[in-house]
Amino acid sequence: xxxxxxxxxxxxxxxxxxxxxxxxxxxxxxxxxxxxxxxxxxxxxxxxxxxxxxxxxxxxxxxxxxxxxxxxxxxxxxxxxxxxxxxxxxxxxxxxxxxxxxxxxxxxxxxxxxxxxxxxxxxxxxxxxxxxxxxxxxxxxxxxxxxxxxxxxxxxxxxxxxxxxxxxxxxxxxxxxxxxxxxxxxxxxxxxxxxxxxxxxxxxxxxxxxxxxxxxxxxxxxxxxxxxxxxxxxxxxxxxxxxxxxxxxxxxxxxxxxxxx
Numbered sequence: 009x010x011x012x013x014x015x016x017x018x019x020x021x022x023x024x025x026x027x028x029x030x031x032x033x034x035x036x037x038x039x040x041x042x043x044x045x046x047x048x049x050x051x052x053x054x055x056x057x058x059x060x061x062x063x064x065x066x067x068x069x070x071x072x073x074x075x076x077x078x079x080x081x082x083x084x085x086x087x088x089x090x091x092x093x094x095x096x097x098x099x100x101x102x103x104x105x106x107x108x109x110x111x112x113x114x115x116x117x118x119x120x121x122x123x124x125x126x127x128x129x130x131x132x133x134x135x136x137x138x139x140x141x142x143x144x145x146x147x148x149x150x151x152x153x154x155x156x157x158x159x160x161x162x163x164x165x166x167x168x169x170x171x172x173x174x175x176x177x178x179x180x181x182x183x184x185x186x187x188x189x190x191x192x193x194x195x196x197x198x199x200x201x202x203x204x205x206x207x208x209x210x211x212x213x214x215x216x217x218x219x220x221x222x223x224x225x226x227x228x229x230x231x232x233x234x235x236x237x238x239x240x241x242x243x244x245x246x247x248x249x250x251x252x253x254x255x256x257x258x259x260x261x262x263x264x265x266x267x268x269x
Contacts, residue, residue, distance in 0.1 A: 010037075011038075013036075013037060013038055013039050013040040014038060014039045014040070014066050014067055014244060014245050014248045015039075015040055015042040015064060015065050015066040015067070016029075016033060016039050016040065016041050016042065016065060016066070016067055016068075016069060016241070016244055017041075017042060017043040017044070017045065017061035017062065017064070017065035017067070017068045017069070018030055018041060018043070018044050018045070018068075018069055019045060019046075019058075019061075019068055019069065019070035019071070019072050019076070019077075019080055020046055020047075020070065020071055020072035020076070021044035021045060021046050021052065021055065022046045022050060022052050022055075023046075023071065023072065024233065025071035025095065025233065025236065025237065026044070026046070026071060026072075028233050028234050028236070028237035029069050029071070029237040029240055029241065030044070031234065031237070032234055032237040032238050032241055033241060036241070038245055039241055039244065039245060042061075042064050042065055043056050043060060043061035043064055043065055044056065044061070045057060045058050045060070045061045047072075047076065058080065058083065059083075062083065062084060062087060062090060063087075065090055066090055066091065066248045066249075067090060067091045067092070067093060067244040067247060067248050068080065068084060068090065068091075068092050068093070069092075069093045069095075069240050069241070069244055070092060070093065070094050070095065070096060071095040071096060071236075071240070072096055073096060073098075074096055074097075074098055074099045074100065074103050075103070076096070077094050077096040077099070077103070077107065078099075078103045078106050078107060080092065080094075081094070081106065081107045081110035081111075081116065082106065082110055084110065084114055085109075085110035085111075085112075085113040085114050088113060088114060089114075090114065091114060091115040091116065091117075091244075091247045091248055091249075091250065092110075092114065092115075092116045092117070092118075092247075093116075093117045093240050093243045093244050093247065094107065094116060094117065094118040094119075095118075095119065095120075095122060095236070095240055097120050097158055097161060097162030097163075098157065098158030098162070107254075108254055111252060111253055111254035112252055112253075113252055114252050115247050115250040115251060115252055115253055115255065116247075116253075116254055116255065117243045117244075117246075117247045117255045117256065117257070117259070117260060118254060118255075118256060119166075119243070119256045119257040120161070120162025120163050120165065120166045121162065121163040121166060121236070121239075121257070122235075122236045122237075122238075122239030122240045122242075122243060122257055123228070123230065123235050123236060123239055124235075124239065124261065125228050125235075126163055126166075126213065126228050127257050127258055127261055127263060128263070129167070129213070129215075129226060129227075129228050130166060130167065130170045130258070131170070131263060132226050133167055133170040133171050133174065133215045133226055134170040134171065134173050134174040135174065136174065136215075136217055136224060136226065137170070137171040137172075137173075137174025137175050137217075138174035138175070138176075139174075140217055140219070140224070141219070142175070142196075142197060143196070143219065143220070144217045144218060144219045144224075145194060145198070145200075145216075145217070145218045145219075146171050146175075146198075146199045146200070146215065146216070146217055146218075147199075147200045147201070147202060147215070147216045147218065148160065148164045148167050148168050148171070148199065148200070148201050148202070148213070148214075148215050148216075149164075149201075149202045149203075149204075149212075149213070149214040149215075149216065150163065150164040150201070150202070150203055150204070150211070150212065150213045150214075151203075151204035151205075151206070151209045151211070151212040152204070152205060152209055152210075152211055152212075153205070153206070153207060153208050153209050153210065154205050154206050154207060154208075156205060159203045159205065160201040160203055161203075161211070161213075163211065163213050164201055164203075164213060165179075167213060167215050168183065168199050168201065171199055171215060172199060175197070177197070179199065182197060182198055182199045183198070183199055183200075183201070184198040184199060184200040184201075186201070187200065187202070210230045210231065210232065210233050211228075211229075211230040211233075212227070212228070212229050212230070213227065213228050214226065214227035214228075215227070239257065239260075242260060243257065243260045246259075246260045247260070
């Protein structure tokens with residue numbers, strides 16, 4: 009007997025990612041979009057309130073802004089019986105803590121990137137950082153469209169964390185200040201970030217390992233934001249019915265090792 013489709017509610021339904029999620033869900037038999045909602049006061053055909061959306065959904069997919077994601081997580085945790093897939097980036101430490109607290113009551117997948125390729129890249133970056141000598145400088149490069157408001161991107165920070173983990177250090181300790189002006193020689197062992205914002209770039213990420221005699225570059229290019237929407241839907245079908253907890257795309261794709269590494 010075929011399982012009933014997972015009932016999806018889309019937060020930020022009027023946004024670019026909200027629309028991409030809805031398009032990706034069309035024609036699928038394993039999911040059904042049952043509600044669309046946006047910020048209070050937003051006008052659009054078929055929009056409902058957040059409360060109405062939560063009442064009829066199994067999973068809510070949220071690509072909005074940090075404050076809205078936190079409020080949604082806390083509202084969902086308060087009513088229970090559903091799961092969240094959160095793709096918002098630029099979360100502050102306190103906002104992450106509040107989402108983590110909500111995950112003690114409901115299952116939440118939170119990731120800075122829902123691409124299969126990027127999640128494979130994370131593992132390769134950690135492996136390279138672990139294997140290469142410490143005198144290889146690490147620089148994370150990312151480029152996005154002019155409308156993106158946070159920098160570095162959530163994906164760039166994930167890549168920085170992967171590099172730091174491979175080196176056995178905390179990113180907070182290894183992260184270099186932005187390059188600007190007369191900064192002096194590069195700090196040995198530091199992890200730097202370079203950012204571009206312009207045009208309609210969907211998302212480019214590279215991690216450069218620069219040695220004195222050779223340079224290794226690991227990179228990913230996104231040509232269609234639909235890939236993130238499809239990843240989010242895959243996360244939604246995976247997390248539906250899971251026990252409370254905080255999960256990420258590595259869990260969804262089964263890429264974590266036996267010890268959760």
